[in-house]
Every structure is written in C-alpha cells, then in structure tokens.
Amino acid sequence: MGSLTSSMFRATGFLGGRLMLSRFERNAQRGIASNRKTLMKILEANSEVEFGVAHRFEDLARDPTGYAFRQTVPLSRYSDYVEAIDRMERGETGILTADDLLFFAVSSGTTGRPKLVPTTKKHHGFTFKYMGTVVQGVISRHLHPSSSTDRGVDLMTFSGDQKFASGGMPIGGATAEAVRRMARIVPHLWNSPIEVYTLDHQPSAWYLHALYGLHNPRNQFVEAVFAPHLLEWLRSIESRWDELLTDVEHGTLTADLQIEDSLRERVITDNPGNPSRAEELRAATRDGFDSFIPRIWPHMTHVMTITSGSFAMYLPKLRRYVGELPIYSPSYGATESFIGVALWPDRPHRYVMATDPSYFEFIPAELVHEDRPPTVDMEAVEVGRQYELVITNHAGLYRYRLGDVVTVVDRLGETPVIEFVHRVGTQFDLTGEKTSEDQVAVAVGELARNVSLEIDDYTTAEDVEASPARYVIYLESEHPTAMSIDEMAQVFDEEMQKANPVTTGFRTNGLLGRPRLAIVAPGTFTRLRDVIAGSDLPPATSQLKIPRRLTDPAHRVLLESLVVTASS
Numbered sequence: 001m002g003s004l005t006s007s008m009f010r011a012t013g014f015l016g017g018r019l020m021l022s023r024f025e026r027n028a029q030r031g032i033a034s035n036r037k038t039l040m041k042i043l044e045a046n047s048e049v050e051f052g053v054a055h056r057f058e059d060l061a062r063d064p065t066g067y068a069f070r071q072t073v074p075l076s077r078y079s080d081y082v083e084a085i086d087r088m089e090r091g092e093t094g095i096l097t098a099d100d101l102l103f104f105a106v107s108s109g110t111t112g113r114p115k116l117v118p119t120t121k122k123h124h125g126f127t128f129k130y131m132g133t134v135v136q137g138v139i140s141r142h143l144h145p146s147s148s149t150d151r152g153v154d155l156m157t158f159s160g161d162q163k164f165a166s167g168g169m170p171i172g173g174a175t176a177e178a179v180r181r182m183a184r185i186v187p188h189l190w191n192s193p194i195e196v197y198t199l200d201h202q203p204s205a206w207y208l209h210a211l212y213g214l215h216n217p218r219n220q221f222v223e224a225v226f227a228p229h230l231l232e233w234l235r236s237i238e239s240r241w242d243e244l245l246t247d248v249e250h251g252t253l254t255a256d257l258q259i260e261d262s263l264r265e266r267v268i269t270d271n272p273g274n275p276s277r278a279e280e281l282r283a284a285t286r287d288g289f290d291s292f293i294p295r296i297w298p299h300m301t302h303v304m305t306i307t308s309g310s311f312a313m314y315l316p317k318l319r320r321y322v323g324e325l326p327i328y329s330p331s332y333g334a335t336e337s338f339i340g341v342a343l344w345p346d347r348p349h350r351y352v353m354a355t356d357p358s359y360f361e362f363i364p365a366e367l368v369h370e371d372r373p374p375t376v377d378m379e380a381v382e383v384g385r386q387y388e389l390v391i392t393n394h395a396g397l398y399r400y401r402l403g404d405v406v407t408v409v410d411r412l413g414e415t416p417v418i419e420f421v422h423r424v425g426t427q428f429d430l431t432g433e434k435t436s437e438d439q440v441a442v443a444v445g446e447l448a449r450n451v452s453l454e455i456d457d458y459t460t461a462e463d464v465e466a467s468p469a470r471y472v473i474y475l476e477s478e479h480p481t482a483m484s485i486d487e488m489a490q491v492f493d494e495e496m497q498k499a500n501p502v503t504t505g506f507r508t509n510g511l512l513g514r515p516r517l518a519i520v521a522p523g524t525f526t527r528l529r530d531v532i533a534g535s536d537l538p539p540a541t542s543q544l545k546i547p548r549r550l551t552d553p554a555h556r557v558l559l560e561s562l563v564v565t566a567s568s
Helices: 003-028 031-045 050-054 067-072 078-089 121-143 174-181 183-189 202-215 227-239 241-250 261-270 275-284 309-322 437-451 485-499 502-508 524-533 553-561
Strands: 101-107 115-120 170-172 221-226 302-306 331-334 337-341 351-353 358-364 386-393 400-412 415-423 426-428 457-463 470-476 516-520 563-566
Touching: 003 031, 003 121, 031 358, 031 386, 031 415, 078 101, 078 115, 101 121, 115 121, 121 302, 121 331, 121 337, 202 227, 202 241, 202 261, 202 275, 221 227, 227 241, 227 302, 227 309, 241 275, 302 309, 309 415, 337 358, 337 386, 426 437, 426 457, 437 470, 437 485, 457 524, 457 553, 470 524, 485 502, 485 516, 516 553, 524 553, 553 563
Parallel strands: 101 170, 221 302, 470 516
Antiparallel strands: 101 115, 331 337, 337 351, 351 415, 358 386, 386 400, 400 415, 457 470, 516 563
C-alpha cells in the first residue's frame, strides 16, 4: 500500500481523534451521571442472566444513583467467578453476561493460576475506542506537527498458536487479540509487515522491526505496550548495530534469525540495499548511542509506551536513547477494564477516567485489607486520597476488586484524574507479569524443599541494570547445600514460573532475565532490622518486619556488601 494512502489514513485518524477527544472532554464535565448511566445499562442488559436474576438487577436498575446496587451486590474477587467461568469455558451461556463472548483474555492471578477473563465485543471495543481515537487526538493536539503524517515502529505481537477453551472459545492475551483483529490496517500504521508480528522468536522479530524501521528515515513514532519492552528493543539495536548497518547497506539479511525462508525472501525484497542511508545511520552513531533515536529519525515526534507504576523505573534508561523526545504514556487499564486516558503528555502518569467501560467504585486505601469495606463512587472521591478500584464491567464482572491502588490527584469537570500507585499484594511487575508476594514465597519455599536448604530469611529486589531486567533474591542460610549457586538459581527460576505461569512467556521471549540468587552472610537480616529500627521514622518494634521487596537504596547496598556468593 502506498505511502500516500497510509498518510491519508493516519491524517483521517488524527482528525477523528480530535473530534473524539473533544467529546471525551465534554463528557468528563458530567462524569458522575455518565458513569452511573453506564451502571444502569449494564444492569438492564444483564437482568435475565443467572447472576442478574440472583441479585435482582431489574429492581436495582430503578435506582439511578447506584446506591441500591452497592448495598445489595457483594464485592467480589476472581475466586468468586471461577465456577461460573469454568462453565462458560465449556460453552454455557447466560451465566454472567447476556452478550456473546469474543474470547477469554489471560491475566495473571495472585495465586499462581492465570485468570481467564470473559471478554465481549462491547467490553473489548473500549480499548479500540480510546487507543484508536482519543489517544490519537491527544497525539495530534500536543505532539504531532500539522504538516506530514508518516508511519512508525510498533513492537506489539500476537505470536504463538491461538489456544481455545473446551467449548471452542479463543483464549489469549488482550493485546495480542487486539493486534490480531487489526491486521488489515497494520500496513497503514507501521513499517513491518504483519508476518513479523506473528513470529514466535522475539529477538528475530525485534531485529526485523529495527531493519524495516531503519530503512524509513521519516518515521514519526516508536511505540511499545510497556517501557521494558521498548528498552530491550533499543538495547538489541545497539548490540546488533553493525549487522543492521550491513543489511541496510547491501540489502542482505543476517543469517542469525529464526524465520521461514519465505519471510526471509520477503524482507530482502522489501529492503533493497541503500548505501546512502547506511552512511547516514553510521554517521548518526559515530559518537555513540546516547540520544541516537532523534538523530536516525529526525522527523520523530514522540515515543509511546506505558511508564506508570513500577515501569517508571525505566524512564532514565529510555532517556539515554531517546534524548528529549516526548515519552507519552497514553492510557491506564487492565484486562478487566479500560480505565483512563492521559490527556497531557507533559504531565505523565495522570489519567482522566473513562466513564463508559465500567462503573467505578473506590475503596479507601486504609480499608483495602478488609473483606467487606465500604465504597464510594465518582461523586464522593476526595482529591489527594488513595483508593483501590472496584469495577463493574460489560463482560460479567460485578463489583470486582481490581487490586489497583490509585491516588485521585484532580478532577476534570466531575471526573476523577488518577495516578496509579501499586497493586495490592504485587511484588514485581518488571514487564507486565504482576508477580505477587505470595508467588515469590511459594517459589522460595519450593527451592528450599527441592535443594534441602534451610533458609533463615529472605528479601527481594529488582535489577533493571541487567539486560533483560530480572529479580534478585537474597537468601540467608547457615546450612549451604551441595548444589552450586547457578544450579539453585535455575531451580528457583523453574519454581517461579510454576508459581506465576505468566512469567514463562516473558522468560521465553527474552523480556525477563533469569533471577539472580544471592546468599548473604549469617546475621545479615539482623543488621537490616537494626538499620530499619534506627531510621528517622521507624515502625513500632511490634510492627517491624523485614520488607519482602527492597525499595530503599541504602538497604540494597547493605545486602550487596554482605553477599557471600551469587549466581551469574
């Protein structure tokens, strides 16, 4: 498809995006009523399914404030839906939602078992609505020049064989399913052909994304779902720069790629030798790779990737490559619901809540550990306070505790503006895997059992200096095992993947490194307790606990100084 067609396609998208952005901003002025109207639609649409009948949705829909709904329907977690979802997986209908399912989205669970989240066309459509229109409106208004539009580099994927439930329904990641459904418009938006997005071997896919991207000097954006994915791609370009330049210059393709011959021929045909472009690229990196992105793509307007929450730690490392280019973190959402849009690229991590994907409730943060805490809706939230989000969506989750804790930092009209803080019970989220504290504890316990190691205490940290990022597990034990530390690290890696199966895909694709295991000297955790107790604001002695995840750099330095042996 010609570049003119692609430019017209993107220009039309930007125009439509601006219109949808204006509509979104107007709707935010009456966000309370709009969100309650969403609840009424959900109750009315599902009044005759099993869950709706059991909880009297028809009656509850007569109260437009949502108060009766909040008082009648209990708060829920995923475990409350397992039996119903098992039946839906076998093909039964009319249980949680009246709408036909589109697929089951896979999300990580806090118990180690992946969650299958029912997804309907309406539910899934909100991601398209906001990412494909409102977010494009923000880019058009704040980041994009009015003159030209061109394609860019995108690193999403839908590789792997599609799985199916016993009843025949597709099972897959929400992002992968989204890309699968937009395959026809990929050539209008991005450089790489659709075949690159289906590759199972991530390093090969990233090399091809780089090659196609480098051949286009007019790229205007680079985007990835999560910041660590983008960082690993940039690091892979730096490490394979000489190979890439050779292929750009001569129209060749390095042999070190795991791809079919048909794709290899397609890539070579699409990318004939271009010595002048290769020389431009060589000159742009002659002095190194600091801020090299705007040099190799002088028309670049922005980089787009999620940098909120734990992903904020990757920003300084991204800056090394992208320089002063805007890094836009466009949206905030979960498998269970789209949540908000970032309307101001210069105020990162602030998201205006969308009012139609779900009906939202808020549990005050100090009450999140209660089983039945009270909630408020958008009307009663207070700016400056933290809350756990509760959603009622269009796909059969009702008063569902999402586990995300947010701060309400402002309002746009009546609609809350929020910042993500953390997930309740989440230990690590280096690349979207959402590993919980319980899962780490299970893996540590299984390690001790498998290698006959008596562990006195342990804590964890993340290592984002490593490529790819990885977990670090500090263990104190006076009873070492005969097994080598690297063998122990391999056992822990296997147990971690069993505890949180979502990590397996990230390990296989090279987005998450093998955990580093570090044995510390006897007495290390006593010293750590003393340091914590001697801090300016120590907890009460009865409340003092060893943190299971180190966030204080001084604590990390202390433990590193006491490491006796560590895996590579």
